[in-house]
Amino acid sequence: MIGILIGLAISWALLYFLEKKSLLALGVLPLPGRLGELGLGFVLTGLLCVGVQLLEASLQSAHWVRNPDFTTGQFFQMLYWDFKSVFTEELLFRGAILYVLIRKIGASKSILLSALAFGVYHWFSFGIIGAIVPMLVVLIGTGLMGYAWALAFYKTESMALPLGLHLGWNFTFNTIFSRGPLGEGLFQLVNDGVLPSWFSLIGLWVIPVVILFLIRVFVSERNIEFKP
Numbered sequence: 084m085i086g087i088l089i090g091l092a093i094s095w096a097l098l099y100f101l102e103k104k105s106l107l108a109l110g111v112l113p114l115p116g117r118l119g120e121l122g123l124g125f126v127l128t129g130l131l132c133v134g135v136q137l138l139e140a141s142l143q144s145a146h147w148v149r150n151p152d153f154t155t156g157q158f159f160q161m162l163y164w165d166f167k168s169v170f171t172e173e174l175l176f177r178g179a180i181l182y183v184l185i186r187k188i189g190a191s192k193s194i195l196l197s198a199l200a201f202g203v204y205h206w207f208s209f210g211i212i213g214a215i216v217p218m219l220v221v222l223i224g225t226g227l228m229g230y231a232w233a234l235a236f237y238k239t240e241s242m243a244l245p246l247g248l249h250l251g252w253n254f255t256f257n258t259i260f261s262r263g264p265l266g267e268g269l270f271q272l273v274n275d276g277v278l279p280s281w282f283s284l285i286g287l288w289v290i291p292v293v294i295l296f297l298i299r300v301f302v303s304e305r306n307i308e309f310k311p
Contacts, residue, residue, distance in 0.1 A: 084167065086167070086171050087167060087170055087171055087174070090171055090174040090175065090178070091106065091174065093179070094106060094109070094174055094178050094179035095179075097179040097180065097183055098179050098182065098183070101183050102182070102183060102186060104182075106179075108182060108308060109178055109179065109182060109241065109242050110239065110240055110241020110242055110243055111241070111242055111243075117241055117243040118243070120239060120241065120243040120244040120247060121243040121244065121246055121247035121250075122247060123244070123247065124235070124243075124244045124245070124246070124247025124248035124249075124250075124251055125247040125248070125250055125251035125254075126251060127247075127248065127251060127294070127297070128247075128248045128249075128251035128252040128255070128290075128294065129251040129252070129254065129255040131252070131290050131293065131294070132251070132252050132255035132256050132259075132260070132286075132290075133255060133259075135285055135286050135290065136255075136260045136262075138282075138285070139272075139278060139282060140272060142278060142279060142282060143272075143274075143277070143278055144274065145272050145273060145274045146272075146273060146274065147260070147270040147271070147272055147273075148270065148271055148273055149269065149270060149271075150261070150267050150268065150269055150270060150271050152267070153267065153268065153269050157268075158258065158269070161257060161258040161265050161268060162254060162258060164257075164265060165250060165253050165254045165257055165258060166250060166254075168253070169246065169249045169250045169253050170246065172201075172204075172249070173232075173242055173245060173246050173249060174242075176197050176200060176201045176204075176229060176232075176233070177197065177232055177233055177235075177236040177242055177245045177246075178242060180197075181193055181194075181197050181233060181236060181237075182308075184196065184197070185237060185309050186309065190237050190309065193233075193237075194230060194233040194234055194237060195230070197229060197230075197233040198226045198227070198229040198230035198233055199222075199226060199229075200229070201225055201226060201228070201229025201232075201233075202221065202222040202223070202224075202225045202226030202229060203222065204225075205221050205222075205225040206218055206221060206222070209221055220283075220284075220287060221287070223287075223288060224284075224286075224287030224288050224291060225287075225291075227288065227291035227292060227295060228290075228291040228294070230291075230295060231248070231291055231294045231295040231298055232245035232248055232249060233245070234295065234298050234299070235248060235298050235302060237304075237309060238298065238302045238303065238304045238305070239302060239305060240305045240307060240308045240309065244302070248294065252290075260272075
């Protein structure tokens with residue numbers, strides 16, 4: 084929570100001193116439309132993540148079972164961790180910095196810079212510095228996802244949709260399917276075998292492309308804050 088408060092303070096300072104704006108410029112008020120965008124993003128990436136996990140189990144001739152030791156307290160602790168980490172990353176990559184960049188140098192360059200920064204950030208969070216091939220794979224995959232979420236921020240002029248998209252994937256991946264750093268979640272994979280080496284590209288490359296396509300086609304630009 085301290086990290087979020089620091090992020091909000093820095094975001095306020097950037098917006099106020101560089102653009103004479105408040106944090107409301109990031110579209111953070113829980114208005115019905117914003118809540119709808121957040122919920123839609125959450126459901127979309129959550130369902131995509133479910134599809135990937137079910138496909139993975141099928142390819143391994145495995146199946147998912149409910150974790151009998153998983154408690155309600157664990158659920159909310161993991162949900163809180165997911166939200167805290169996602170919101171912190173959104174403030175950094177799809178918040179005030181991206182807002183100011185778009186106003187100063189335009190959307191195309193700003194979105195690309197945000198995507199590249201998001202990809203490089205995951206070299207450190209995944210601990211793969213020095214491993215050239217994994218670094219390239221992760222840069223492309225997380226960069227594409229970062230590009231999609233930055234584009235969602237630009238088109239909606241709000242953090243709500245990218246936050247929902249990000250949280251939906253991370254929550255489903257970490258808490259529901261026990262894939263993240265938080266330990267055993269709601270479901271566990273049993274009788275898992277060897278997964279084809281190409282399968283990791285489904286979640287890393289294919290899903291971001293799907294999300295980017297949906298944002299480009301179905302999300303319309305508000306064009307108020309970032310109007311030329």
